Amino acid sequence: MPFDSASPTLSLPRWRSLSADEGDCHLSLVLEGSPLVRVRLQRGETLQVQLEEHARDRVQQALWAVCYWLFARDPGCQRLTWQLHQPPQEALNSGLLIATQVKGQYLCERSLFWQLPQPWLGQPLAGVYPQQMQISDGKRHPRRAPKPRGEVYRRFDARLGAWVSLRTLEIDQDLERFNRWQNNPRVLNFWQEGGSLEQHREYLNKLEADPHSLTLIGCFDDQPFAYFEAYWAKEDRIAPFYAVDDYDRGIHMLVGEELHRGPHKVASWLSALVHYLFLDDPRTQRVVAEPRADNGKMIGYMHDQCFHCEKEFDFPHKRAALMILGRERFFEGCKLL
Structure with a gap:
């Protein structure tokens, strides 16, 4: 206990x-x-x-x-x-x-x-955003709700004795931090997104304008330590590789601060990130990810949080493992404290 x-x-x-x-x-x-x-x-x-x-x-x-x-x-x-x-x-x-x-x-x-949205979410849900199908870039998908701003999730993690929270990335505030993290050799090995401040500003501006992506900063006790991209899988490049549903969410994950690496920290922030995405829209039944197939450490961490590997497949730039976590499995095997 x-x-x-x-x-x-x-x-x-x-x-x-x-x-x-x-x-x-x-x-x-x-x-x-x-x-x-x-x-x-x-x-x-x-x-x-x-x-x-x-x-x-x-x-x-x-x-x-x-x-x-x-x-x-x-x-x-x-x-x-x-x-x-x-x-x-x-x-x-x-x-x-x-x-x-x-x-x-x-x-x-x-x-x-743990499926009750309050008080974990930063903004009370006014109701489920209405569904209207549309086509963008040849992909048919639901119209997405406007992106939130500011803190979107907060929970006290009893295992760490610390607050874990998620807030939206603010380019002017977070650009230098994002640039430093992406140019870290450990991160660069998997993300391959190193570059200058201006290149990263362009990268983040593109994501900010994209309705299917949400950029997030993870914090422990309000100190930023990680960058996450949450995306609607139906509009993403991952969609052709599995039987995607309209409200599946996907994640890309980057821990930038060395102090906050390790399995106990991953258990905290990964469960928080998935918890937020399932609360954000009750129609979301699966969270997916596609880490590099040779990233055994991250895949192992995801297995610990009840993800399973559906298969391996080839993106143009990498061999990926398709990791899936269903809503029912997450909440039935709930490891939140």
Whole structure:
């Protein structure tokens, strides 16, 4: 378990502090210094949770906080069974809780909890962007929503004790950093995109104008360490090589800062990146990638995060491995904390 009784504090998204008094049979949570909720716990085949008291008019927040605490404390916990006197309508409507055939009994499933878009996303979803098919460069695909700006995702990673976040790349702010990363010999070996500042400005301007691509900067505790490109696979060069769906997303990944290399860091940022893409549009059923087939280290990291290698294939510039992770597999085997 990532926590023990000596560290009864867990950071929440959007810089909030959640602390607890927890025993075998009880849990009390305090949010930003104010009592939020008290529940009774009974451990069995599933963890039984009985609501005893909560802050007035904050029942949804109280239910969410208890689920978050218990799932984050124990990555092996897959389901909570709640006992409630009143039907939690908001929680039922959102998918936080599921009604059962037993009166007053409700379930919270780990695989559903992590699909709730808030508070992980930087901007609340106003609804699914409407679908209208169009043709560009001879490819038929849905019209894409306008690109976001600023921070798009934030989560406290309990394994690292650090914030992992994603923000959109800003060319004037990030150009020198991007240039330095791309000219790193280790990165250059796989990306082959070394060049001058002006060449990289042109590269990023082209991506900024492309509706199918989104450029992102990955941060740990708000310090940039990586560059990611997320793209809609239907319009991408990868599309002819597999049975692509309209809302598949693809990723290109680059860790620029040596301090943030290693499997424990990859587990954090790769799960965050995939989590963001699945939350960004609930119609996205797969995330794909095409690393070089000889990049065994990266392929191994992706296997650790539940990707599978569908096949190897030839791009004009490289032999690639087609790596795929399905939505159901990601959330059912959810390694988020």
